[in-house]
Amino acid sequence: MRTIHTAVLGASGFAGGELVRLLAAHPAFEVTFLGGGASAGSALRDVHPHLAGIGPLELLAIEPEAVAAQAELVFCALPHGAAAAIAPSLLEAGCTVIDLSGDHRLAAEEYPRWYGFEHPDPAWLDKAIYGLPELFGDRLPGAKLVASPGCFATPAILGCAPLLDAGLVEADAIAVDGKTGISGAGRAVTEATSFAATDGSIRPYRVSSHQHTPEIERGIELASGAAPRVLFAPHLVPTVRGVVTTCYLRLREGASTEDLTEALRASYAGRAFVRVLPAGGMVDAKRTTGTNLVELQAVADPRSGTAVVIGAIDNLIKGAAGQAIQAANLVHRLDEATALPTTAGYP
Amino acid sequence: MRTIHTAVLGASGFAGGELVRLLAAHPAFEVTFLGGGASAGSALRDVHPHLAGIGPLELLAIEPEAVAAQAELVFCALPHGAAAAIAPSLLEAGCTVIDLSGDHRLAAEEYPRWYGFEHPDPAWLDKAIYGLPELFGDRLPGAKLVASPGCFATPAILGCAPLLDAGLVEADAIAVDGKTGISGAGRAVTEATSFAATDGSIRPYRVSSHQHTPEIERGIELASGAAPRVLFAPHLVPTVRGVVTTCYLRLREGASTEDLTEALRASYAGRAFVRVLPAGGMVDAKRTTGTNLVELQAVADPRSGTAVVIGAIDNLIKGAAGQAIQAANLVHRLDEATALPTTAGYP
């Protein structure tokens, strides 16, 4: 297997740390550059004491030429806005870029409303591949710029798209109720992410205004042709990892739980990371912790005319670092599961 | 204030323990009888070590005559099925019964499907008052049999009914997404309620088949005249107390977040326990912990044609023991807030 020199930009964050940890076991992607902002100049072991065993790496300031000189594959785990600013230089220098931020996931005209900035580079944006391997994996081999999906968007799109594609649900309004652990908020500290505020708390936030709203719409449209309107309401729950999305759609008459389940199963047959539960099974985010798995379940409720499809992932693995590596594996025509765990420790 | 001798049946459970604790500070309701099943014969301090300070009470076997001989007010915190079996004898002996179980909340014909038994006493069932004081408080003074609402039903009905009543949302399918702490499952131990299984877990259960589904429908109908179909999907999250319900309804054209908020505010003006958050505010179950409060917030999303109304309570207080005492206060024409906390400790 050819060694591919690899950079992780934004290595000091939670997703950056998981990228470094998972890549340490990768047979082809060798980390040769770690980039940080405020943490530039620090040793990896000081930024991430749990990674002390990984080696004497140091985080460096992010200069595109320096990155491109040392790496051909770049994982970009920078804050929204920063990725779009640096990606063109890296791409023009020949790097492959896997962007974990939201900077390459939407159409250019959506950025002002949902991310609060004008997209600086619509040309490259148009060329980005949305890196949800289970639905768009065939577009990934050889891709230059991959927009790795958001943590809520991943299980929501994976759950809804097959049901729409199979004609089992209506293509109008979809309500997506999200539950997430606190690590989804990133490593920056605020009172809201403190243990004191979060333990014992269940609380919604950014109801109807979260930036994953248009991403879910776009992903479903890309996969199924349907063009739904999504209402997305995320909630924080007191755990570190885990995202569950519960999607409510209008059920077409006659569709049963078995039909919904079969549509999911058919869509993901043979995929390494999707576990579709049989009718009556219930997903549990805990069974995905530390893995790149997604668990899916569907329920038809003809009584109220509603279809429910629920998905669970580890937001830092399948919702961030793991999915980015999975996409990079496919870009490089490797087995998508290379270096990605599929079995959780328990309890 | 006249002293009212009071019994707590099912005193060994979580709701029973909270009843005993809260009633210890009540100026009129004096606990004179504690009833238990397997725990009959035990001292209160052995069943509930945290109540050691409350006195040398003992739990006794539940014989209707013995209860009626010692108490005129009976809080019945027994398992589903047991309350319906004992209530007639108590009522006929002249007791006032506040039933915290589901045994007097639905129409008789709903019991086989949702609770798995034929209701043994449809006659008394018809006379039960649904004890949600903020909506039906005027029916409570002098009531003999009160069906105290379920933990999920409480914030869901309180949130939806005013919006329907004000004509701001459609009266068809409503999706209710519930999140609950583990104490809602009661004190009986199972692997599912163990710390090992629950910490780090987010998981749905009984999607579309939970018994609060018809209760929410009935409560909304009782309050607003609308007859909606409800899909209810509860989820367990890793905390002890707290219920949040997020309800998704079809928004009528032109209705705004301010309209929804104003409808809530108008419905609950002057109530001791309802806190309607202003537009942009976000509820937090943690702020209700240990209190009889309900926090409500509403969001209109014209883009997707959806109204969202979210409610948060402490499931053991406003969702169980506190609400039952609130109803009993009104039955006895006392201030509804007597002996009920309105301010949470924090953090």
Add this chain to the structure above:
Amino acid sequence: MRTIHTAVLGASGFAGGELVRLLAAHPAFEVTFLGGGASAGSALRDVHPHLAGIGPLELLAIEPEAVAAQAELVFCALPHGAAAAIAPSLLEAGCTVIDLSGDHRLAAEEYPRWYGFEHPDPAWLDKAIYGLPELFGDRLPGAKLVASPGCFATPAILGCAPLLDAGLVEADAIAVDGKTGISGAGRAVTEATSFAATDGSIRPYRVSSHQHTPEIERGIELASGAAPRVLFAPHLVPTVRGVVTTCYLRLREGASTEDLTEALRASYAGRAFVRVLPAGGMVDAKRTTGTNLVELQAVADPRSGTAVVIGAIDNLIKGAAGQAIQAANLVHRLDEATALPTTAGYP
């Protein structure tokens, strides 16, 4: 009961918030002044949303004259150093000061080593009464300046002093192992107090250098005459509230678990807040949550020649706000239990 106008300085912190909440139910102490630093000018409901029900109070800048003009009783929940700076002005203006910080707990010469500053006012320091009511309550009536004990010091001193006093243990080195919830670190946010860092973590900190070390020594000496050397090792565990101290002492030959237990029981007979567990009982911090209780248990292990005495409290109540109010009650010759909860909610 005469109304006593009361100020809470440092009202924006966790202890400050609990003071405001508990004092809202106090029949004599009426809060007339709230003081803050950075939060001066804010409404109480913005600083502590959970206290929204308590009234339209505003936090003001802390000027000694303004405080003294509006309050005769001052609870000072300021950071270490700030209390010593402001206390003299308040005292000279005739206020009674209950200081929750460490600024009046030690001898002047200890401050440079343990708190990192020269004490600015040794004269008042000498007059401060150490406000541990169960041991020094008789010195409190009429006191002008009370040093309210630290959260770890409270159960450690209450556990050890009676054993030394009864001659059941040796008066040399004592090892105190502390476990605390995160709220002991205060409201300021750091990475160490984030949910992400704390959930799943058990970690020691400041082993042998924590400022409660000399406080425990001094408290034991004050109560028993013994002058032990203490090694104190605090540990953070993932919960919000609760402190447990496990103290290891050399057991005198012949002393049994029953002897130790009896010494504790005799010392605290008739006290409102001390629950001495019988031999074989095990304390649980959870049973003290939200209360001013302390649970104590003792074990003699003749095999290794060790006595173990364990104490548990709620660090924000008995370890801070509650104990300060208890002392203030005694200063004003009220029942020490006035407005202080003795029964925890559970679970």
Add this chain to the structure above:
Amino acid sequence: MRTIHTAVLGASGFAGGELVRLLAAHPAFEVTFLGGGASAGSALRDVHPHLAGIGPLELLAIEPEAVAAQAELVFCALPHGAAAAIAPSLLEAGCTVIDLSGDHRLAAEEYPRWYGFEHPDPAWLDKAIYGLPELFGDRLPGAKLVASPGCFATPAILGCAPLLDAGLVEADAIAVDGKTGISGAGRAVTEATSFAATDGSIRPYRVSSHQHTPEIERGIELASGAAPRVLFAPHLVPTVRGVVTTCYLRLREGASTEDLTEALRASYAGRAFVRVLPAGGMVDAKRTTGTNLVELQAVADPRSGTAVVIGAIDNLIKGAAGQAIQAANLVHRLDEATALPTTAGYP
């Protein structure tokens, strides 16, 4: 690498599940037999849903002949008492037995007091090797019967032995304060291990009577020659995984934190799983979660004449399944780190 057929007895428990998960990635040990008691006859995926990806294995009843017919290496994760009953048959049939229970850790005469039974097989007991690889690894190659150490004993012995060996501390009474997550109690459900009882709880248990007391004494004696008396006080804290032991010993005059740290470092130089923190560093159980690591730190407090040595592990890996595999690796002359993780995910 030769394939070694391997059995896991007690596969339905937490340690059994972790053995199966870790062994799935082992290049030499191939699981060919899973044994259970009440779970015999069940599919692995039903007993451990999180292991659904591992294959169609079934748990079988534990008959020694059947086990020996299918496996040469047997991990025995059975309850105390059951391992001693079955080990002789397995050993006589030629199997190598790695016993994770306490049945082969003590001298025969200790069993009645600490485990409550007469040891049924003192002859084999005498031949058992205490499988703490960092101290006794040289005795493991070719061993037939390995007593894998207890979760508390592991960090306590690893911390204390080098200090005694180096003559830096006295060899008399040692106080060991243990903190553990709930998974140490095993998978059986009780009220004490419920989420409701454990969340928010800090509580000691079995103070001075826990069965790891003599094991710690014996391990230290085996490693250092010293024969100390240990007082051991375990405490439950609200987390799933993680054990921290804080050991208090009498410091010899003149010994410094640097001396203690250097003794630890010298003892474990070159070992794969021991991370000795520099003076001033503080261990964190969270950094060991999911790994076979042990973190150690030492502090000398000449002021009180005390040495403190603190160790942290993941109780299910280094304290159970991982350490057993580490020992089995050495028995089979493989690299001790084979198939064992050394880097934790975070957070």
